Amino acid sequence: MRFYGERWVVIIFAISLLIITFPVMAQNSVTSQSVEVEIYRDGVVHVTQEIVSDEVSTQIEVQLLSVNVENLGVFDQNNLAVDYSLDEQDLVIYSFGASKIQVEYDTNTITNKEKEVWTLLLNTPYNVTVYFPINSTIVYLNGVPKAIDTSNDEIKLQLNPGQWEVSYILQFIIDDQDNQNPIQDGTVVFPLELIILLAGVISITGIAVILFILKKKNRFNIKKTFNENPQLMKEDKEVIEFLVENQGKAFEAEIRKRFPDVPRTSLWRLVKRLEKLEIVEVKKIGLENQVILKK
Numbered sequence: 001m002r003f004y005g006e007r008w009v010v011i012i013f014a015i016s017l018l019i020i021t022f023p024v025m026a027q028n029s030v031t032s033q034s035v036e037v038e039i040y041r042d043g044v045v046h047v048t049q050e051i052v053s054d055e056v057s058t059q060i061e062v063q064l065l066s067v068n069v070e071n072l073g074v075f076d077q078n079n080l081a082v083d084y085s086l087d088e089q090d091l092v093i094y095s096f097g098a099s100k101i102q103v104e105y106d107t108n109t110i111t112n113k114e115k116e117v118w119t120l121l122l123n124t125p126y127n128v129t130v131y132f133p134i135n136s137t138i139v140y141l142n143g144v145p146k147a148i149d150t151s152n153d154e155i156k157l158q159l160n161p162g163q164w165e166v167s168y169i170l171q172f173i174i175d176d177q178d179n180q181n182p183i184q185d186g187t188v189v190f191p192l193e194l195i196i197l198l199a200g201v202i203s204i205t206g207i208a209v210i211l212f213i214l215k216k217k218n219r220f221n222i223k224k225t226f227n228e229n230p231q232l233m234k235e236d237k238e239v240i241e242f243l244v245e246n247q248g249k250a251f252e253a254e255i256r257k258r259f260p261d262v263p264r265t266s267l268w269r270l271v272k273r274l275e276k277l278e279i280v281e282v283k284k285i286g287l288e289n290q291v292i293l294k295k
Helices: 002-027 176-180 194-202 203-217 222-228 234-245 254-260 266-274
Strands: 030-039 044-051 060-063 070-076 084-087 092-093 098-109 111-114 117-122 126-130 136-141 148-149 156-159 163-172 249-251 280-285 288-293
Touching: 030 117, 044 070, 092 163, 117 126, 136 254, 156 163, 163 222, 176 266, 234 266, 234 288, 249 280, 254 266, 254 288, 266 280
Parallel strands: 030 126
Antiparallel strands: 030 044, 044 098, 060 092, 070 098, 084 092, 111 117, 117 163, 126 156, 136 163, 148 156, 249 288, 280 288
């Protein structure tokens, strides 16, 4: 009887140990993780973390690259939203058997600008691939990266875990379309002979109507806006031209419908960038935001 009693003690101990250790094993069974950092010209950083985990995992703990993040989204292999909780940089994902998790977010706290020099300050526990804006030039690195790729006018660095400081400068991108079509602001130029002829045959009422139409067309001088803001990208100019076509204002939903290929977060950053440059203002009308082009 003593032998069987000791045997049951061993079995119970083994079962208890399994019950205690299984949740721990199931929580953090991450098999691989890749992190990509894309830097935009305005200093906003978009981070994408792809995690491959064991399907028996019930939750996964992930450390984000910044305390302050925006537009955070967590999705599984079927692009379905996954529940999570966030405590500063510590993200707990309730995976419940998902084999692949993708985490995306934006942050503007790991870049700063002093005069013309931008600096990326990164403290990462992961291997990270960093994509710099097109036509960037790196002027300082505090260490030796794992790999450097400079194809297609874009710099890509592969960094090992650790603290990194990378300084870079941006060059203005000149849109060739502006040089090919220098008049794009709706200005109408009449020859002198035509003006004299019209003055003789058009009534005062007709002339008043024409002047009213010309004044309305020239209310928004976007050519002047483009010249005063050479840092504007092609997408910025297209949105400004769309606002002009809509009498200088449009709801964000209308802009998203007009530019369906632009991601929602990229369009949000675009509008914020134009608002910061005082080219547009954003007003809350009901539950929607209206983007208004300033004169």
